[in-house]
Amino acid sequence: MITTNAYAAFNQKDPLGPFQFERRNPGPSDVHIEILYCGVCHSDLHQVRNEWNGLSIYPMVPGHEIVGKVLSVGSEVKKFKKGDLAAVGVMIDSCRTCKPCHQQMEQYCVEGMTGTYNTYERGTKTIAQGGYSADIVTDERYVYQISKKLDPAAVAPLLCAGITTYSPLRFAKVGKGTKVGVVGLGGLGHMGVKFAASFGAEVTLISTTPSKQKDAERLGAHHFLLSTDPAQMTKFDSYFDVILNTISANHDYEKYLNLLDLEGKMMVVGLPSEDPKISPFSLIKNRRTVTGSMIGGTRETQEMLDYCAEKNIVADVEVIPVQKINEAYERMVRNDVRYRFVIDLKTL
């Protein structure tokens, strides 16, 4: 076994602190990765604090935006060799036999994908532990190649915030001429603006916060729509072809639905804790659509990383030492981050 240093939550109340645990020895199809950087996702906080399903497993090493360097590979591994850069995202396994798995859309695995942490390694009683740690052992199928051209700290958030926005924009066929509205400018929203703009779309950032206009434009947005201003909202009535809704706070869908043009699509990636209401009258007008989207599969995640290397796209990050993770959580709650914290694991 491999003894691994980490930062963990020991229960839902206390601050995270140092922790040591054992990882499996790499099997024939495994890649053993020294973790360089790990992004801090809002879902880390939700799970650490047991806010989602009441089933959080402790001790919990969070982190599913992982970038590192390959230490060793199993005998059957083809894509990686020692010294390569490598990345691990939100999932580390799936059934590999169902229809979605065959299509490399493992996030929709019929049996359910295996998350990177806060679950058990598939078919075992070993707690899967995430990326706030020195190293990780993952089956090659769920490990991605990343380019040396990009800043590895800024690549880390692509593994969750990146793919979660890239996938629905591709699914909605966003491209040149598409009018895209991105609702919310946080970790997800800022990547949504970057991707939609890079695909050639006309991008509008939709926000309740006037001060975000400048940043939205810097990130590539062409317009800014203040959603608390009824006059502006009326101006954009039936305007957009696609709306990427990244809001995790409780809200109703109707307000944004009404901004959709004929056959417009609202892509939902935010997960409010209370179910939103939706107006059937707003839905049938313009034959509007609401579609949910969950991260991306292994093929699309690699495609997204390759696209980012080609287009020089990374997240806007603030790199922190692991000792500052509890403070970072507090700042995330206050929305005080532009736009993703990333832990530098050499501080461990």
Next chain:
Amino acid sequence: MITTNAYAAFNQKDPLGPFQFERRNPGPSDVHIEILYCGVCHSDLHQVRNEWNGLSIYPMVPGHEIVGKVLSVGSEVKKFKKGDLAAVGVMIDSCRTCKPCHQQMEQYCVEGMTGTYNTYERGTKTIAQGGYSADIVTDERYVYQISKKLDPAAVAPLLCAGITTYSPLRFAKVGKGTKVGVVGLGGLGHMGVKFAASFGAEVTLISTTPSKQKDAERLGAHHFLLSTDPAQMTKFDSYFDVILNTISANHDYEKYLNLLDLEGKMMVVGLPSEDPKISPFSLIKNRRTVTGSMIGGTRETQEMLDYCAEKNIVADVEVIPVQKINEAYERMVRNDVRYRFVIDLKTL
């Protein structure tokens, strides 16, 4: 002007009764139609009783499932001649210049379509009056050709219940091999079952009423799913490619969403008075979609009528004299109709 006999609602409380009003003389592009049959849609009742938007206009002659015989045509009319069968549906006008109008999807007209009744004739202060009447004068664009092969009384409901279910099933590309669930077996649902089965789909009727199973099968359904039985609902978890949701009673969407397979679509045509809740967790699972659909445009309505003639598809109807309309409304409220009342206008 043309003096027209009709049945009208004079306010939101009293029973409908005899009424006489004037229709315009046919203009160059108008068709003057003697009405033979008019279907009784649930929305007639909603509007008569002022249950939708509080803006009902009285006196109101309801009816937007109209079948009749051409009495005369204007000088520019090309599609019709005296003596032809003809039909009028839910709309009689639209702006004719916007993008949806150019695509003959006039139901999504940017300015809003002109309904057949409970509104004003476009650009005038004349109340538009519907099909519980002896005749109607309508611009050729919004008049449809119907086949002599079909029973004209049973054709009438195709103009609303028919097109409202045909259009979303076509939009969702239902065909051979598609697993379709139809929720609710009323005027809309019974047409949804017929169309989905005729398109070659595997059809399941989803209902809270066990006694509807037999009828569902007679109409073409292959399976019956009792939605109040949790064990049956679990069996159909993630099963359907398309669900046609025809329910107008208040309900949440989550229950039916969970029945959708990967990239499954719920097509919503029912209009509950309270906004349904929708679970984002259920939406992002399987990348599910909810799409609203409103009747159909002029091209698609004609296509549907031609398809019905080819496949010998009509509604199941109970023909009533116009004097029984108030009693029919009471029976509709009790769901006591299999599956559409149709008024025989020669009883007027």
